[in-house]
Amino acid sequence: MIDQDVLERVLAGATSTGAEFAEVYAEDKRSTSAGLDDGRVEQVTSGRDRGAGIRVIAGETTGFAYTSDLSEDGLAAAAGAAAAAAKQGGGGVRTVALTRSEPHRPNRIVHEPDAVAKARKVELLNRMDDAARSFGPEIVQVSAGYGDSTKRVLVANTDGVLADDEIVRTLLRINAVANGDGGMQTGYQSMGHTVGFEIFDTVDVEQMAREAARQAITKLSARPAPSGEMPVVIKHGTGGVLFHEACGHGLEADHIQKGSSVYAGKVGTRVANPLVTLVDDGTMPGEWGTLGIDDEGQRTQRNVLIEDGILTDYMWDFLRSRKEGRPQSGNGRRQSYQHLPMVRMTNTFVMNGPDDPDDIVASTPNGVYVAKLGGGSVNTASGDFVFGMTEAYLIENGAITEPLRDGNLIGNGPKVLQDIDMLANDFSMGSPGTCGKDGQGVPVGDGQPTLRVKALTVGGTAA
């Protein structure tokens, strides 16, 4: 994308006014998406995003500028702007020697999406539309989307780091609307991986569509969700967002250093039921949050955050680990070249426990069984979090009974981690997610076995 000698000169120029660190992050992303709605392929879209963000650090101040001009002149201008923004006097001549890192590619790509005919991508949408509509006459509307992207990334900095990565993403989603006597209900399924078009050799897209249709139709006969505190059982592969929100964000080192996390100062202490081991792992092949390097050029790795209930470590990026004098953990990420990196999760999951999933339901006299969770959010300072249930059922006398209408679940992160009292042995990863923080969205994965929280607040309308 950019020659090594150009990078070395730009970095030297960026620090010539005295800043101690400079970094170039360049990306070149091609994407294709297609949307189907109301029985029509409305539009195929092609996109090209290319540019570089230059970060210059002087003392505690970071200057940042970005440009879509990847020529040496364009980069030098952005570097000048970033250096001026970091505001340093003094200076001197500095030389920068880059050492190219060994490539780290957790994923093997068989069929590059760019080499696959657009007609084949559109065909997936038509197949899903047919499958959802033929599932039942109650299905009155279907929308579906396909997306792929190939992003080449290059990171170089004055510490001598020179690393690159290529991330391929393939995404498919479907939303079905069912109509009945009590109004409309919706069902949703999505699938996303950091692999090529070969994913569709194994994923049954019709089954995905039928699943969305089934959810919508099931909810037509749903009754209002209960309200108040009760035991909640969360199905495997759908509740990872609970951990992402309830504790993941609170374990990001930027929140820790500013004292805006309930987990500050808690390393080595018990923060969860001993059943719980929580991991963030950017190297899992094919998963949505997987990367070869993070967006600061650091190789991704597997980080154990909570082990048998004891808090073992936080997640780190360049700035926060530098301040602490410790290694980075491969968690420095950004939305695009137009954004500054910060501490972010990759694939966050809870490992298997000892229980049989059926026993968990059977040993719950009354409560709610959540078969699908929606999005959520957390206040890292108080630990209060909320997330939506998009498919849920009542548990009565140890059995799953009637479907419930949509509602929110709320709780407090530290409390919920202690309140997980059963954990099954049926781990699976969940749907692709986009995590929002400080205005930036990045792709993340999550996963968990079936589990029970002994008390969460269910926000329905029934008494």
Place this chain on the structure above:
Amino acid sequence: MSAVDTTAELQAVADRVVEQAQPGEQIEAFVSRGGETEVRVYEGDVEHFVSAQAEGVGIRVIRDGRTGFAYAGTLDEAAVREVLAEARDNLEFGTVDEWAGLAEPDGVEPTEQPLWSDALAEFETDRKIDIAKELEKLTSGQDPRVRVDDANYADAWGEAAVASTAGVRQSGRENGCYVSVSTLADDGEDDDAETQTGFGFSVGTSPEEFDLDRAAREASERATRLLGATKPESGRTTVVFDPFVTAQFLAVISSTLRGDAVVKGRSLFADRLGDEVAARHVTLVDDPTNPAAYTSTDVDGEGLAARRNVLIEDGVLLQFVHNSYSARRAGAASTGNATRGGFAGTPGVGCLALSLVPGTRSQEELIADVDDGVLVQQVQGIHSGVNPISGDFSTGAAGLLIRNGQVGAPVREFTIASTLQRMLLDIVEVGADIDWLPMSAAGMSLVISDITMSGN
């Protein structure tokens, strides 16, 4: 910030694309350029300073009822040619749609809006940093329990031009700025320690309009007022929404009144035109021509004049909002409600500056009439717990209990739930305290009865 107006250059890029239309082809080109300054201050120092600009083009091509689209984040000539070629290629894969097409000029003259401030464009960088530092200082001085998480100054400018074979040709530029501050308030020691968060902000067409004192005061109050909050008892109750909460509620309501949702059978109000869908004292207006609105504009995302549309009047549903596509399908005319997120997307439909017609009484007077209820000061999870297709509404909330017309103890970690349909009918009163917030809806206090509160 660019003080030089380059909209003519952008218009020329758009015009050149449109000139390349072949017989039977409709083309729309949207070209934009913009930049931002962002200063974040922490403990008296600049934590980061961002200064950058970007540009790009999006091209939509329609032929024989098929639509294709492509974009690129550059105005490089070769890249623009490639974008047009990609858009043409992409249309081959679209389904024929008899309603596909571009917006036709409708003769409605845009209402001129003061969208550009030279004072902001020429504002010195050092003073931007000083403002952020001043805000941090003012906020930390409010209350000994309050810490500042970060204080920010940000401004942005944008120029855009659109041209189409249907004869639309519009360009313009705008800029704006805001300050914001995030706070933490601590109470108690060690394991009993409790931390709550708050925020404050001020927006303006130029920094002279900032009210830093109010931003600092509100950031401190929002963080401290929830200290010691407990979880309330479950039950049915009356809620009073703070203006900030009402604005978020209106944004959800607006998605049910979108023309595209109506024509595709996704609006719960699709068959309800002329019906009483809200309480009698509810009048809902979308008016981007109101200069007081944060999102006021002269033209919509397709280049048609933005206009005032009354959606609900005295509780009766009068109309939906449309762009040219949803209007064509509905057999109506565009209401000038095309939205566009930038060059990387095609126009959508949405309300541009939504507000309830305010009532006559203050929040204090509204509360005085509530025997038993909750003043909801913040909601959490509106995006995850509200389904605008089924109408189910459930959100996490925090605020103050109301007893005998007086606000009392703080409460948090509870949910409020109902359905959108019922909430509109259950509106008891609309407050007079209209506040145009930095979003596409205004807020004011709102009293809603018969909400399910879920706590202990």
